Amino acid sequence: MYNIINKILYKLYRILKNNSYICAMLNDYNIIGSGFSALSAAASLAKEGGNVKVFEKNSALGGRARQFTKDGFVFDMGPSWYWMPDIFENFFKRFDKNPSDYYDLIKLDPGFQMIFDTNHTIKINSNFSEVLHLFESYEKGAGDKLKKFIDDAEIKYNLAIKSLMYQPGVSFFELFQKDILKNLGKMSVFSSYRKLVARYFKDPFLRNILEFPVLFLGSSPKNTPALYSLMAFSGLKQGTYYPMGGFGKVIDGMVELCKELGVKFYTNHEITACNFVNHRINEITTKSTAFKSDYVICGADYHHFDQNILPKEYSSYSKKYWDNRSMSPSCLIYYLGIDKKLANLEHHNLFFDSDIEQHTDDIYKNKQWPQDPLFYVCCPSKTDQEVAPKDKENLFLLMPLTSGIADNNELREEYFYKMMNRLEKYCGQKILDKILIKKSYCINDFKSDYNAFKGNAYGLANTLLQTANLKPKIINKQISNLFYTGQLTVPGPGVPPSIISGQIVADYILKHKS
Numbered sequence: 001m002y003n004i005i006n007k008i009l010y011k012l013y014r015i016l017k018n019n020s021y022i023c024a025m026l027n028d029y030n031i032i033g034s035g036f037s038a039l040s041a042a043a044s045l046a047k048e049g050g051n052v053k054v055f056e057k058n059s060a061l062g063g064r065a066r067q068f069t070k071d072g073f074v075f076d077m078g079p080s081w082y083w084m085p086d087i088f089e090n091f092f093k094r095f096d097k098n099p100s101d102y103y104d105l106i107k108l109d110p111g112f113q114m115i116f117d118t119n120h121t122i123k124i125n126s127n128f129s130e131v132l133h134l135f136e137s138y139e140k141g142a143g144d145k146l147k148k149f150i151d152d153a154e155i156k157y158n159l160a161i162k163s164l165m166y167q168p169g170v171s172f173f174e175l176f177q178k179d180i181l182k183n184l185g186k187m188s189v190f191s192s193y194r195k196l197v198a199r200y201f202k203d204p205f206l207r208n209i210l211e212f213p214v215l216f217l218g219s220s221p222k223n224t225p226a227l228y229s230l231m232a233f234s235g236l237k238q239g240t241y242y243p244m245g246g247f248g249k250v251i252d253g254m255v256e257l258c259k260e261l262g263v264k265f266y267t268n269h270e271i272t273a274c275n276f277v278n279h280r281i282n283e284i285t286t287k288s289t290a291f292k293s294d295y296v297i298c299g300a301d302y303h304h305f306d307q308n309i310l311p312k313e314y315s316s317y318s319k320k321y322w323d324n325r326s327m328s329p330s331c332l333i334y335y336l337g338i339d340k341k342l343a344n345l346e347h348h349n350l351f352f353d354s355d356i357e358q359h360t361d362d363i364y365k366n367k368q369w370p371q372d373p374l375f376y377v378c379c380p381s382k383t384d385q386e387v388a389p390k391d392k393e394n395l396f397l398l399m400p401l402t403s404g405i406a407d408n409n410e411l412r413e414e415y416f417y418k419m420m421n422r423l424e425k426y427c428g429q430k431i432l433d434k435i436l437i438k439k440s441y442c443i444n445d446f447k448s449d450y451n452a453f454k455g456n457a458y459g460l461a462n463t464l465l466q467t468a469n470l471k472p473k474i475i476n477k478q479i480s481n482l483f484y485t486g487q488l489t490v491p492g493p494g495v496p497p498s499i500i501s502g503q504i505v506a507d508y509i510l511k512h513k514s
């Protein structure tokens with residue numbers, strides 16, 4: 001009798017297993033890390049009824065986009081530029097939601113300013129026709145040329161989103177699509193972004209404005225495919241947005257959505273090992289507890305999981321492979337609470353008052369602390385009263401730096417004063433004697449907080465040989481239930497691509513495995 005009941009139950013189970021939705025419901029999806037990609041994958045899998053758990057080694061959720069608060073100041077620890085708003089909208093649309101259900105977004109005006117010296121700044125207006133006038137005022141005919149440049153960039157943006165960015169990158173056949181083949185020329189995958197800009201504009205300041213957005217991609221404009229002019233479309237035409245309360249509000253919104261869908265969160269849970277049965281992970285473990293797994297999605301640093309957690313025989317890539325990757329930069333950051341209001345700053349300020357070539361060479365060629373750095377100052381308290389107490393200013397200083405080099409307090413401080421001297425000169429105010437909060441963050445912190453390979457901040461550089469299918473794969477060929485998401489795999493670094501990455505891996509699992 002017992003046997004018959006068992007057989008009936010098993011038959012029922014097999015029938016249910018063949019239904020992908022029911023199958024999703026029966027599975028335990030364990031997601032490692034709680035950055036944008038992990039949260040995006042978690043929500044997408046939970047929507048199909050999966051039993052989803054998110055494990056995060058740190059005490060706060062959000063990965064590189066965590067916030068910390070002190071004495072009334074709220075600091076975003078990582079991202080501050082909200083570009084490609086349509087990607088965020090697309091994500092929330094999957095759940096019949098809008099970003100506005102979770103956070104308030106405003107468009108910044110000016111979007112940002114570039115500081116070439118104390119008396120020469122360029123502000124990028126939120127209205128694109130003003131940007132066209134600005135270009136015309138620097139170079140005759142440049143207004144019309146910018147319009148053409150951005151029209152072309154918009155075509156690339158739409159093609160990339162439609163045909164490339166949401167591909168899982170597991171097979172080259174994905175690239176044999178009508179849209180891609182027909183528009184290969186327009187996508188300019190094989191030419192350099194710098195050459196493209198130089199074809200349109202002579203003025204060095206205009207060239208800087210157009211080259212700066214691809215610095216987000218973690219490689220020099222010289223080595224970045226011209227396809228990435230799509231970043232200029234986003235920065236100059238779509239505009240720069242800001243979630244009130246800071247970027248952490250986007251994380252809060254995604255966590256809230258996940259919780260509504262039933263996702264469980266485990267903070268202070270560092271995953272340190274996996275147990276295997278027949279080339280499948282059946283458990284992931286912290287130092288003290290094991291968690292049953294049907295599917296494991298690694299949203300933590302890919303290199304760390306591949307090289308330090310998996311046994312050697314299961315690694316997808318060799319040490320040599322990783323050593324040969326071109327990493328995007330790390331950075332030196334200072335979070336500062338200032339006891340007065342500062343003049344001349346906007347929300348986003350790019351200090352381009354030194355040679356961009358020298359700094360990019362120091363990052364990519366010489367691999368040393370820069371001789372004369374460019375840096376970025378974010379002052380969100382210019383927009384948002386909530387991130388600093390009254391009459392005070394919230395500052396975030398960021399200097400790009402090559403990954404994997406020496407990092408110590410003396411070096412950090414040396415560069416702190418270099419940046420502060422230029423900032424004081426530009427603001428025309430003493431600032432150093434008004435610092436209430438000062439916290440630095442650099443290569444060693446990226447390593448210890450996020451297990452980041454070489455202490456990188458933004459993953460792999462988006463060079464041609466590290467684009468699309470040439471990135472580390474979302475699948476592990478030997479372990480059938482292990483998948484990867486995040487800035488080291490497709491489509492790449494940045495918040496919007498990381499959100500897409502989570503959607504890609506969730507869709508791939510639901511389509512191929514369930």
Ligand SMILES: Cc1cc2nc3c(=O)[nH]c(=O)nc-3n(C[C@H](O)[C@H](O)[C@H](O)COP(=O)(O)OP(=O)(O)OC[C@H]3O[C@@H](n4cnc5c(N)ncnc54)[C@H](O)[C@@H]3O)c2cc1C
Pocket residue numbers: 032033034035036037038055056057058062063064065077078079080081082083269270271272299300301304331333398449450451457458485486487488492493494495496498
């Ligand atoms: C300083 C800085 C500024 C940036 N500025 C911008 C910007 O303005 N705009 C933009 O679009 N992008 C920006 N980026 C890039 C963007 O923030 C990242 O690409 C994106 O957040 C990466 O998300 P992710 O999903 O790959 O995961 P991550 O944010 O890298 O999160 C991975 C998580 O995994 C956890 N983890 C690691 N190992 C384990 C383990 N063994 N067990 C459990 N958990 C583990 C880590 O603690 C971490 O929380 C910036 C990044 C940095 C660092």
